[in-house]
Amino acid sequence: xxxxxxxxxxxxxxxxxxxxxxxxxxxxxxxxxxxxxxxxxxxxxxxxxxxxxxxxxxxxxxxxxxxxxxxxxxxxxxxxxxxxxxxxxxxxxxxxxxxxxxxxxxxxxxxxxxxxxxxxxxxxxxxxxxxxxxxxxxxxxxxxxxxxxxxxxxxxxxxxxxxxxxxxxxxxxxxxxxxxxxxxxxxxxxxxxxxxxxxxxxxxxxxxxxxxxxxxxxxxxxxxxxxxxxxxxxxxxxxxxxxxxxxxxxxxxxxxxxxxxxxxxxxxxxxxxxxxxxxxxxxxxxxxxxxxxxxxxxxxxxxxxxxxxxxxxxxxxxxxxxxxxxxxxxxxxxxxxxxxxxxxxxxxxxxxxxxxxxxxxxxxxxxxxxxxxxxxxxxxxxxxxxxxxxxxxxxxxxxxxxxxx
Amino acid sequence: xxxxxxxxxxxxxxxxxxxxxxxxxxxxxxxxxxxxxxxxxxxxxxxxxxxxxxxxxxxxxxxxxxxxxxxxxxxxxxxxxxxxxxxxxxxxxxxxxxxxxxxxxxxxxxxxxxxxxxxxxxxxxxxxxxxxxxxxxxxxxxxxxxxxxxxxxxxxxxxxxxxxxxxxxxxxxxxxxxxxxxxxxxxxxxxxxxxxxxxxxxxxxxxxxxxxxxxxxxxxxxxxxxxxxxxxxxxxxxxxxxxxxxxxxxxxxxxxxxxxxxxxxxxxxxxxxxxxxxxxxxxxxxxxxxxxxxxxxxxxxxxxxxxxxxxxxxxxxxxxxxxxxxxxxxxxxxxxxxxxxxxxxxxxxxxxxxxxxxxxxxxxxxxxxxxxxxxxxxxxxxxxxxxxxxxxxxxxxxxxxxxxxxxxxxxxxxxxxxxxxxxxxxxxxxxxxxxxxxxxxxxxxxxxxxxxxxxxxxxxxx
Numbered sequence: 001x002x003x004x005x006x007x008x009x010x011x012x013x014x015x016x017x018x019x020x021x022x023x024x025x026x027x028x029x030x031x032x033x034x035x036x037x038x039x040x041x042x043x044x045x046x047x048x049x050x051x052x053x054x055x056x057x058x059x060x061x062x063x064x065x066x067x068x069x070x071x072x073x074x075x076x077x078x079x080x081x082x083x084x085x086x087x088x089x090x091x092x093x094x095x096x097x098x099x100x101x102x103x104x105x106x107x108x109x110x111x112x113x114x115x116x117x118x119x120x121x122x123x124x125x126x127x128x129x130x131x132x133x134x135x136x137x138x139x140x141x142x143x144x145x146x147x148x149x150x151x152x153x154x155x156x157x158x159x160x161x162x163x164x165x166x167x168x169x170x171x172x173x174x175x176x177x178x179x180x181x182x183x184x185x186x187x188x189x190x191x192x193x194x195x196x197x198x199x200x201x202x203x204x205x206x207x208x209x210x211x212x213x214x215x216x217x218x219x220x221x222x223x224x225x226x227x228x229x230x231x232x233x234x235x236x237x238x239x240x241x242x243x244x245x246x247x248x249x250x251x252x253x254x255x256x257x258x259x260x261x262x263x264x265x266x267x268x269x270x271x272x273x274x275x276x277x278x279x280x281x282x283x284x285x286x287x288x289x290x291x292x293x294x295x296x297x298x299x300x301x302x303x304x305x306x307x308x309x310x311x312x313x314x315x316x317x318x319x320x321x322x323x324x325x326x327x328x329x330x331x332x333x334x335x336x337x338x339x340x341x342x343x344x345x346x347x348x349x350x351x352x353x354x355x356x357x358x359x360x361x362x363x364x365x366x367x368x369x370x371x372x373x374x375x376x377x378x379x380x381x382x383x384x385x386x387x388x389x390x391x392x393x394x395x396x397x398x399x400x401x402x403x404x405x
Numbered sequence: 406x407x408x409x410x411x412x413x414x415x416x417x418x419x420x421x422x423x424x425x426x427x428x429x430x431x432x433x434x435x436x437x438x439x440x441x442x443x444x445x446x447x448x449x450x451x452x453x454x455x456x457x458x459x460x461x462x463x464x465x466x467x468x469x470x471x472x473x474x475x476x477x478x479x480x481x482x483x484x485x486x487x488x489x490x491x492x493x494x495x496x497x498x499x500x501x502x503x504x505x506x507x508x509x510x511x512x513x514x515x516x517x518x519x520x521x522x523x524x525x526x527x528x529x530x531x532x533x534x535x536x537x538x539x540x541x542x543x544x545x546x547x548x549x550x551x552x553x554x555x556x557x558x559x560x561x562x563x564x565x566x567x568x569x570x571x572x573x574x575x576x577x578x579x580x581x582x583x584x585x586x587x588x589x590x591x592x593x594x595x596x597x598x599x600x601x602x603x604x605x606x607x608x609x610x611x612x613x614x615x616x617x618x619x620x621x622x623x624x625x626x627x628x629x630x631x632x633x634x635x636x637x638x639x640x641x642x643x644x645x646x647x648x649x650x651x652x653x654x655x656x657x658x659x660x661x662x663x664x665x666x667x668x669x670x671x672x673x674x675x676x677x678x679x680x681x682x683x684x685x686x687x688x689x690x691x692x693x694x695x696x697x698x699x700x701x702x703x704x705x706x707x708x709x710x711x712x713x714x715x716x717x718x719x720x721x722x723x724x725x726x727x728x729x730x731x732x733x734x735x736x737x738x739x740x741x742x743x744x745x746x747x748x749x750x751x752x753x754x755x756x757x758x759x760x761x762x763x764x765x766x767x768x769x770x771x772x773x774x775x776x777x778x779x780x781x782x783x784x785x786x787x788x789x790x791x792x793x794x795x796x797x798x799x800x801x802x803x804x805x806x807x808x809x810x811x812x813x814x815x816x817x818x819x820x821x822x823x824x825x826x827x828x829x830x831x832x833x834x835x836x837x838x839x840x841x842x843x844x845x846x847x848x849x850x851x852x853x854x855x856x857x858x859x860x861x862x863x864x865x866x867x
Contacts, residue, residue, distance in 0.1 A: 132577040132584065156774070165533055165759065176761040178776060188779060189786035191856035194841040212675045212718055212866065215770060220862040223778035 038384050041256055041300075041315040042140070042270045043249070044167070045293070047277030048117065049319035050286055051339030052359070052367070054090070055104055059083045062325070062359035069331045070283060080104070083356050089291035092298035093342075097351075101301055102344050103402055105376055106354040109338030109369030113321065117277070117335075120320040125169035127374055127393055139377055140268050141172030142392045143385055147267065148174055158268040159259060161252045170270055178266070180255060188227045196228045197221055226262070242303045249273045250296035257303045260313065267385065276319055280330035293317070297344050310346035314384055314403070317342040318373075324366060325359050337366035341376055347384075347404050354400070375400050418682045419689075419703050422459055422711040430459055433828035437716050440867030441672055442466050442705055443515035445729030448809045448825055459711065467702050469514040478513045485511075493538055501538050502747035502757045505545065509728045510737050520552035520701070521545065522724060523671045525757070528563050528595060529765035530572045532758045537568070540622070541758050544568035553698030556664055556690075557655045564591065564651065565617070565624040573763070576618040580632040583611040590763050591654070598666075601659035602639065609638040613650040661687040661695060668697070672704050674719020674867075675769070682709065717866045720772050723753035727784060729867075730859060731793070733825055736800050741793040749787070752780040773865065785859030789852035802851050815839055819854045827863055834861075 057063055058074040059082060077085030078094035084106075086094050096102035110129055114120045123129060127139040137145070144157035156178035160166035163181045170177035244250040252271040259266070273293055278286050297315060304310045322339025338357070343349075357367035374397040381389040383403035390396050424430040435454045439446035443466055446454070454462035470478070485508050492500035509518045525548055532541045544566055551559035563569050564587075570576065573587035588610035592602045602610075616631030617624070626647070636645050639653045654660055665686035669678045686700055693699050704710055721729065727750055731737055747757060754777035760766055784793075791799035802822075806813045810821050819838050823830035838857050842850045858864060 132574070136574070136586075171533075171762065173762060174764055178774075180776075189783055189856065189860075190845065190853060191786055191860040192779065192782045194857055195782075195860055212720070212770075213862075216720065216773065216865055217862040219770075219773040219775075220778050220860075220865065223773070223775035224782070224860075226775050227779045 036312065037267055038386070039260055039266075039313045040140075040268045040380060040384060041253070041313060042169070042268065043253075043293070043297070043315060043317040044121075044169075044270070044272040045276050045289075045317055045319035046121075046272050046274040047319070048120075048321045048323055048335055049276045049289075049339055050278060050282065050333050051319075051322035051336075052325060052357075053282075053286060053333075054087050054290060055080075055084050055106060055340045056087065057084050057356050057359060060356075060359045066326045066359060068327070070327045070333070080352055084352070087287065087290045089287040090294045092291075093294035096294075096298055096301065096344060100350040101346055101348065102342065103348045103350050104352050105341040105343070105371060105400060105402070106352065107338045107357045107367060107370035108318070108341045108354070108373050108376055109321070109371075110373050111369070113337035113366065113369070115321065115335040115337070117320055122168060124318060124320055124373060125167055127377055137173055138167070138169035138171045139392060140169045140270070141175055141177070143381055143387050144170075144175035144268065145172040146387045146392060147385070156266055158270060159256075159264065159266040161255050161269060161271040167270060167272075170268070177270075180259070188224070188231055192224045192227060195221065196224045229262070242299070242306055244299040244303070245292065245295045247292045247296060249292055250299055253296050253300040254303070257300060257307075257309075260304070260309060261307055278323070278332050279328065279334060280332040282327075282332040297342075301344060301346070305346070314343060314345040314348060314380070316376075316380060317344070322367065325362060326365060337363070338369040341373070343402055349402050349404050353402065371400060372397060376402065379403060418679070418685045419707045419709065421706045422708045424459065428708075428711055428713060430455070431828070432824060433716060434459070434711055435462065436826070436828035437711070437867065438462055438466075438705070439733075440721065440725075440729055441674075441710075441719065442519060443729075444509060444518075444725060445733035445826070447733055447735050451825070459706075463702070463705050466516040466705065467698075469517070481511055481513060489542060493542065496538065498532055498538060498758060499744055499747060501532075501542060503743035504542070505757055506724075506728070506743040506746045506750075507740075509724065510732065510740070510743070516701075517549060517552050519671075519725065520697075521548045522722075523667070524548035524552065524559065524563075526760065526765040526768070527667055528569065529760035529763050530568050531760055531762075535568050535571050537571070537622075540566070540568040540571070545758075553701065554696075556660070556695035556697055557651070559697070560595065560655070561651060563595075564647070567619040567622060567624060570617060570619050570624065575614065578611055578615050578617070579630045580612075580615050583608065583615060583632070585611040587611070587617075588614055588650075591650075594764060596654045596663060597657055597659040598663040601657070606638055609636040609645070610650050612636050613638060613645045614647045617647050655695065658687070658691065661690040664690055664695060664697070665700065668700050668704060670768070672701070673710065673715060676709065676712075676715035676718045678709070717863075719867050720769055720865055721867050722766070722768060722772055723750045723755040723777065723781070724757065726781065726865070727753065730785070730788065730826070734788075734800070734802075734822075734855075735805055736788065736793075739794065739798065742795040745793055745795060749780070749784045749793070753777050753784065754780070778865075781865065782856075782860035785856045785864075788859070789849070789856045799849070799852070802849075802855060806851075813851075815842075815850060815854065818851050819858065822855055822858055826858065834863075 053070060053072060056072055056077055058077055064071055072088060076088040078090060079085040080097065093102055110123055114123060125138050126136060128136060140158060157175045158170045158177040160170060160177055160179045166177040166179050244254045256269040273289065275285065275289050301310065304313050318341045319339055321336055323333035323336040327333050354371045359367065361368060374393050378389040378393060378397040379399040379402040381387050381392055382399055432451055432455060435446065435451045488507050489504045492504045512518050530544060535541055547562045547566060551562055573590055574584045575587050578584040578587060585607055589607050592607060592610060593599055612632040613636055616627045618627060619625065631646060633644050635643060638645055638650060639657060641653055662683065665683045669683060686703065689703065690700055709715060727746060731741060750757065754772060754774060755766060787793055789800065791797045803813050806818045806821050810817060816835055816839055819835045820830040823835065838854050841857055842853045845853055
């Protein structure tokens, strides 16, 4: 046992290297036994994505009737069947679809749709419809609370990649979410380089009651070693042939990939792509967003595949609402209700799920919800994160079939 | 391990510390006291306390107002208020954080700020939901005002302030439609602790709290929403309301016990505090109307606190660590950017006014997640490179050493910093650090050495 006096008078930290467990490949902590746990990556499409111009029901006569300025040429769509096709800019997503790695859940929403960005986002993030419950914890936070035993205190169950506060979705009663804003967060100064043990570890024992000095030495040195390794990984992955597009979403997903590769203990990663609130001159903007989204997701999945991680990761993309069927007078669309949700990954069921919205059967000018968002969440909770959905969603919802066995 | 017993005498587990051969009053203990109960100490403060002895050193922390600081203190409060008001006007959470950082850097009552930090964690409330800087600042001032008060006064003030009521959904808690959030966390986290109440108590407590809420930014109790039916709660029965609940909680022995736990955890870290110690402290608290000031003083004056086993047995939290390093190294004039400091403590895992959840920061070993550890090392590098100032301003560490030591040769300087921060130095570690920097081709060798010192495991412990 290392005494306090030894601690202060140890000739060299290097001599402690054998005590440092598993130096490499662990950024978030050194105690997670669960290296194969499934990982969920959530991409929040902010502003209300125009689902009708994303998964386009070109065969519905009402499409052309309601969209004159914004109508997409059916010849240019990436057809999924004889009813719907993806936006012309979603070539990358179509490739994933053809490759069995992309699922489109159509008409996802919730009863009594709310058209406030803030309120509707809260509903999606908390999966609570009652206004008084929406101040509570997020659906992912609750899931991580249920999965809490797996993590050491202070170990983040979720990581938000972005420059703001972690979103409500990740708030839990006890679980924690960390935030990473950019890649320089993981670069290390000279002082750390000098303290990284050079010899490789041999002992991985970890008695929980070990004395604090030993714990601290081990924790600090393994953190530096992991940071050094991560920095090397980043340098080499930057130089690798796996190219991500030069967009913010792609940069964020690249960070997620690197964190997963480095053995992060987090089971959920969360990031967002803004700009979907297209009230005016939507055509160009929206196409650009969908292209960036599709290409970033494709690069991300290809990267995971190249690193043998494709079976561990599922990506979920949603927006707080869709947009009004009828375009407005500014070549844009106003806030709507239900819209498509995407799942991407090697283990997703792939294909089209749910019925294609009928643009003539509307409620307050919006397409009707055909799938309750909680049915999507139930599937992810049960079939992907393997936690009980009833306690988290407050009721049993019939799961959509979204995950391949 | 040389097992010098903490020597609580048989009759009093909180017997006061008197220096002896095994537990001498030395720099190590001076540093220990200031890193635990203040924001570390400058060399001059250390010299002063070494000469003055433990009694005086603790006195100064316990009763800062009795010392001859009246005028500077008024100046400090005036300036702090101006900064706080400006933060409110700006509407920027970053400025609110900077306000508190400013207080911690310059307050003549560092123990008061440490206790404010303790209560912020005990009653963990986050602005991410409260979303109101005025309320968050008011709550923070409540923590400060009642920092050493009888716990009942603090509890009343916190529970009847909108920040907590918004945070735990008090307005959603109504007759026939109770929301248990405030009730559950009050029993579980703020007072009794798990195992000292039943689920029925939680439900009854929620009903007792019905009617409490916020109107026009102030606490209100609405009779129309209050559930007047009979409730049984912690062994009491009747039409109990929120005040009755608080009274029942304060009488309950588990509250004193949990308070004793919180205070021991804050000041003693992982020191071997036996059941006997906690029980004795809890009994004392009960006998003294839950007087927190008394309990804190008892701990800080104790033999246990200054025993060999208590030294370097607590992991500093990010805020106290960062402020302490700046203060002890005399790097507060010119003032570092308090905005940048708040950003740094966030990277290290402690985002003031945004605790991770209602349970607060888990503290202790949990402070040393890999990301936080690396952030601490980066903070050390930023400090010596002057990147905590805006515009950047490299500290003259040589000048600092020369002020207190005859020689500013690299070995001597590193050794001095080690004494300043750890309370003692040793030749081998000094050599190791010097070896690591002599090969560095560019830059200030002493600065790099200090950055390494700050990044070492030893520096994370107080």
